[in-house]
Amino acid sequence: MAIKSTADKIATIQKGYALEGPSIELGAAIIDGELHKVAPVRLPLSMMNRHGLVAGATGTGKTVTLHMMAEQLSTAGVPVFLADIKGDLSGLATAATGTEKLVARTESIGQPWSGRTFPVEFLALGGDGNGIPVRATVTSFGPLLLSRVMELNGTQESSLQLVFHFADKNNLELIDLKDLRAVIQFLTSDEGKEELKELGGPSKSTAGVILRELITLEAQGMEKFFGEPEFDTAELLRTAPDGRGVVSCLELPTLQTKPMLFSTFLMWLLADLFEELPEAGDLDKPKLVFFLDEAHLLFDDASKAFLDAITTAVRLIRSKGVGIFFVTQTPKDVPAEVLGQLANRVQHALRAYTPEDAKALKATVSTFPMSDYDLEETLTSAGIGEAVITVMNEKGAPTPVALTRLRAPESVMGPSSDALISGTVASSALLRKYGTAVDNVSAYEKITGNAGAGGRVAGAAGASREKLADAPAGAGSRATAGTPGEPDIDAEARRIEEEILGRPSSRPAPAPGRAPAPERQARREAPQETSQGTSQGADGMTGELAGALGGGLKSMARSLGTQLGRELLRGVFGTATKRRRR
Structure with missing residues (x-):
């Protein structure tokens, strides 16, 4: 194959990234060791729901890349979701100050730069941090994701699904962890053993294991993440009054102590969006771009059912107008079934200090199209703030591989002040909606007969199925199966x-002489x-x-x-x- 001249390589990049529609400016290409601002590298907005991967070794600039992309998406009117693991992304709410070094960098890649702020909503799981509390009900979270948090095996996961089935069928609302604990305690009690047997799957010992794991979650303080008011994922799709997309920044300061919970909670947000959003088809720009940081936590020791569910969600949510970018250290962290659906690639530098690192490097190189670069050398020598990029163009074809010096963010690359974050949270309309936890009548109250101040539940510990079914669903009246009409x-x-x-x-079939299970009454208006x-x-x-x-x-x-x-x-x-x- 003939060796291309530098001019030919520049022309290839220029032609490959000459886009007609709106796009995200990623930076300028580095060709034969020289930076060429006449060869800009872009990502078309219309292709950002084809998903992507931002990868690279620790310290190579992945977080800054997310920051820079989020700014431009917001400016284009696209809402963004970010998981803020290190606290650095809160700087989006504070304008940056230009330094001599920063100005020199931006001028070298042809970036017009000025310090700016962006509309940010600060969120925190269960209110565990400085942000709007994000909660989910246990029933909405579902047995598969909860099994992942509890690290259950396949048999225990199947048993938990049957427990949810029992609760669904018997009008027992699973709002928080004490509700699920009450249902399992009932099923493992002498009064509930017949109900457990009729489920046709879980043994009493397996149910006991699930109960112990549930109590462990509560002991670790994780009960605050489950409850009401449940966070409506439609809040992630908002735009500011000036038309810019709102950046929802979920604070995860204690990720290392609860990694499974946090990563699974992020997948719940995606699953809820998947279920609620209508089909959108091909759009000029996505409805939302969702960045999943520390993506390897999603897949470590995951069951086949969980991996299949992730693969299905990634494949199908594209048609709902949502783009997902997985952020991790190497493409090896992402299963092949998911990796094959990530059309947009931003690969920061990799290190090859060990034989395992060398294997990961070769595997990464094999996932890129043929190019004019020696990718093994390029990926090990790229500097901080540089990345090898290929994306999907407007016609659905991969763009040429380009080593790129990335644009600089216009807001602070670091945390905003605590006072600014606290003030933003205090003035948010979402705080009035989600700020105070509520404890409505649900499975726990129905089984224990503890109605609290409302006095709406009549029941007793050890109630049979008939008593559970007869418990009121809430303040309103309840339709009962078998009633005329x-x-x-x-x-x-x-x-x-x-x-x-x-x-x-x-x-x-219903047991002789036993009325069919009642219809569950709507708990909200x-x-x-x-x-x-x-x-x-x-x-x-x-x-x-x-x-x-x-x-x-x-x-x-x-x-x-x-x-x-x-x-x-x-x-x-x-x-x-x-x-x-x-």
């Missing part, structure tokens, strides 16, 4: 399953929207079937009631749909 929920569920799957239903499901639930429906029939099932579920809808339509991560709170 109301559907028999279990009978309809069995009929639908047999009709769709063409085989006998896996749902047990807004009407519930059920979403298309793609995972295998307790009723045996496969993901492919649920996805193909999603539209019809949604309408059917609404007509049959929320309990049946949740039973049939748990989402891709086994998460339950919830009512929108607009």
Whole structure:
């Protein structure tokens, strides 16, 4: 192959990154050891929902790259979600001050630079930090993600799914961890052993293991992350009054002490977006760009079911207008099924100090298209703030590989002051909505008979299924299956399953003389929207079937009631749909 001249290489980069529509300016190409600002490197906005990877060794500039990309996305009117692990990304709310070194760098790559602030919303899981509290209900979180947090094995995970099935069917709302603990304690008690047996799967010893793991979570202080008011992921899609996208910055200062919880909580946010957003098709710009930092935590020791769910979510959420960028040290941290869907690549320097590092380097090089660079040498010699880039162009083809000196952020590359963060949080409209935790009547109160000040629950410890089913769902009245004019929920569920799957239903028939389980009453005032499901639930429906029939099932579920809808339509991560709170 003929050796290209420097001029030819510059022309290749210029042609490859000559985009017609709006784009993110990433920097200028370095060719044959020289920086050429006449060869800018860009990422088209319309292709940012094709997902991406930002990788590189510690200290090579990945966080600054996220910072710079978030600024430009916000300016383009695209909301951004960032997990702030080190606290540095809060600097987006503070304008940077130009220094002689900074000005020299920006001029060298042709970047017009001025210090600016950006609209930032500070979030914190469960209020554990300086930010708007982000909580999820246990039922919304679902058994698959909760199993991941509790590090359960496959058998225990399946058993937990059946516990959720029991709670769904018996009108027991799982809002916080004490609700789930109460249900499991009931099932493992003498009064509940028949119910446990009827579930047809979990042994008492397995249920006991789950209960112990649950108590461990509570002892570690993780109960604050589960409860109400539940965070509405639609809040992540907001724009500021001036049209710029809001940057939602989730503080994760104690990631190292609870890595599994935090990484799984991020996936819950994505799963909830996946379930709630409508199909959008190809857009001029994404509705949201979601950066998943420390992505390796998602995949370490993950079960096959969890990996399959992530792969499905990444593949399908693109059509909802959401782009995901995984941030980690090497592409090796991301499973091949997910990596194959990441079209936009920003690869910072790698180190090759050990044989394992050398293998990771070769694997990384193999994932790039053919190029004019010696990538093994380039990736080990790239400086801080430089990266090897290839993205998807507007026609859906990969751009030429380009070693790029990246643009500098216009806001502070470091934390904002505590006073500024506290003031931003205090003035946020979201604080009034999510700032104070509430403890509504749910499974714990129904099983223990402890109604609290409201006095809305009548029950007793050790209640049987009939007593659990008869407990009121909330302040309003409740429709009961078997009542004249109301559907028999279990009978309809069995009929639908047999009709769709063409085989006998896996749902047990009601015991003689026992009334079918009641329909679950809506706990919030807004009407519930059920979403298309793609995972295998307790009723045996496969993901492919649920996805193909999603539209019809949604309408059917609404007509049959929320309990049946949740039973049939748990989402891709086994998460339950919830009512929108607009």
